[in-house]
Amino acid sequence: MTVLITDRLTLTPVQAADYPDLCALFGDIDFTRPIFGRTVGPEEVWFRALRDIGHWEAMGHGNWAARLKDGGDLVGTFGVLHYRREMTPAFDAPELGWGVAPRFQGQGLAFEGLSAALAWCDETLNAPRTVCMISPDNAPSHALAARGGYLPYAETTYKDAPVVLLERIAH
Secondary structure, eight states: OOOEEOSSEEEEEOOGGGHHHHHHHHTOHHHHTTTTSSOOOHHHHHHHHHHHHHHHHHHSOOEEEEEETTTOOEEEEEEEEOOOOOOSSOOOSOEEEEEEOGGGTTTTHHHHHHHHHHHHIIIIIOOSEEEEEEOTTOHHHHHHHHHTTOEEEEEEEETTEEEEEEEEEOO
16 A cells, blocks of 8 residues: 655554544545534444445545654545546546645645645656536635636536536646
8 A cells, every 4th residue: 555755744554443533534534524524423434434445445546644754643534536426527537635734724734735745746647637626615625726827717516515627637
């Protein structure tokens, strides 16, 4: 399994041992509000962790748990995903996803983690294009996506919520 190392982060594939830290992360309404509009309970976090572990097994990539090199605190998650989302237009390229705990926002860690995931996509996955989806009102994620090279290409709904679809052509 692929481990990514940046100046301040170590990104490792999500594993069962991450569960307690993921529960804390997804139990923080300031983290989950822009993504789900609600907190995520321990049962759903466990199912998400199992999905992430299985994604690595089936696809050879997936969500990484991003931790500070200094101290090991969970900063958030970054992933290269194939979730087969039911929406129109359907994703036709690998999806990038990310989330950073509020206490680590504004420190450049999100861009550092996203840059590592994108470099891996460009170098290893050799995907000509990646996509992502962001709620229209999630200004910080839109700013991060733009900084990472993403441009909007469609607006749609996913699970009855409006989303903006963005794409990035590989470098």
